[in-house]
Amino acid sequence: MDADMRQVDAVIHARLASQVALINQIGSYIVSAGGKRIRPRLVLLFARALGYAGPAQHELAATIEFIHTATLLHDDVVDESSLRRGRATSNAIFGNAASVLVGDFLYSRAFQMMVSAGSPRVLEVLADATNVIAEGEVLQLMNMHDPDLSVDEYLRVIRFKTAKLFEASARVGAVLAGADAALEETCATYGRALGTAFQLVDDLLDYEGNSDELGKNVGDDLREGKPTLPLLVAMQRAGEAERTLIRHAIEHGEVERLPEIIAIVRRTGALEATRAAAEHEAAQARASIAALPASAARTALLDLCARAVHRSS
Numbered sequence: 001m002d003a004d005m006r007q008v009d010a011v012i013h014a015r016l017a018s019q020v021a022l023i024n025q026i027g028s029y030i031v032s033a034g035g036k037r038i039r040p041r042l043v044l045l046f047a048r049a050l051g052y053a054g055p056a057q058h059e060l061a062a063t064i065e066f067i068h069t070a071t072l073l074h075d076d077v078v079d080e081s082s083l084r085r086g087r088a089t090s091n092a093i094f095g096n097a098a099s100v101l102v103g104d105f106l107y108s109r110a111f112q113m114m115v116s117a118g119s120p121r122v123l124e125v126l127a128d129a130t131n132v133i134a135e136g137e138v139l140q141l142m143n144m145h146d147p148d149l150s151v152d153e154y155l156r157v158i159r160f161k162t163a164k165l166f167e168a169s170a171r172v173g174a175v176l177a178g179a180d181a182a183l184e185e186t187c188a189t190y191g192r193a194l195g196t197a198f199q200l201v202d203d204l205l206d207y208e209g210n211s212d213e214l215g216k217n218v219g220d221d222l223r224e225g226k227p228t229l230p231l232l233v234a235m236q237r238a239g240e241a242e243r244t245l246i247r248h249a250i251e252h253g254e255v256e257r258l259p260e261i262i263a264i265v266r267r268t269g270a271l272e273a274t275r276a277a278a279e280h281e282a283a284q285a286r287a288s289i290a291a292l293p294a295s296a297a298r299t300a301l302l303d304l305c306a307r308a309v310h311r312s313s
Helices: 002-016 021-031 038-049 056-079 090-094 096-117 120-143 151-176 181-208 229-237 240-252 258-267 270-288 296-309
Strands: none
Touching (some): 021 056, 038 181, 056 090, 056 120, 096 120, 120 151, 181 296, 229 240, 229 258, 270 296
């Protein structure tokens, strides 16, 4: 798998090339930050688990990473983030306009790569995913500073904004391997559940971790007015005064009293409840691939379920 990921990285760097120097500069800056590369890894693992070993997997895994990277560039501008993966965000260095436009370049380059793959089904899956992700971004924007957001509405944003690209990555691997519709859906179920678990843990770590481990600023979600599951559960379980404090912080993006809010989140068991929700999603992911033939790829997919939930960054 390491050799395959090196090939994916080679495709990424080759396809990043542009005649416009600033695109090369920003593209290289954000791609070189690394990251977990889980989404492209899903393409490779599902392709391998289902018996495919051709070169198209590397191109399409890189395509998925371009879509993901474009969303990060746009996210950081919308969220006014200054730190990602332990480094200054591209918008903090190069400005918002340049970051948005290079994000657009990565989206359009991804579509060029999809078309060159020559698979109508792959194009359909990734075009649909890109559209749903954009809807998720807008949904999240609409939900900002809303302490009355329901858990179901919160999970809907996760399914759209984060889990959809995990799902699409798994689907693409299945399509490459010539899977039928039922098997493709099985793979998609895994991706959707894993992506949901991954985001739930991300939201948990904003109140449990520290900035050095996370590679971002602790409390960013609260500063941005995001009512994530730890806060929603804490409000359900806290007393009236504490609930009022959390509501006010969400409504105003107030981080001055973050230590108090973290204490409430921890005391009410909201972190444990959020991790339990992530564990439930990971269990669904594991169950969905139980019928796949035993292989190193299937073992790696099962391992991803555990690592998605039990991590500190």
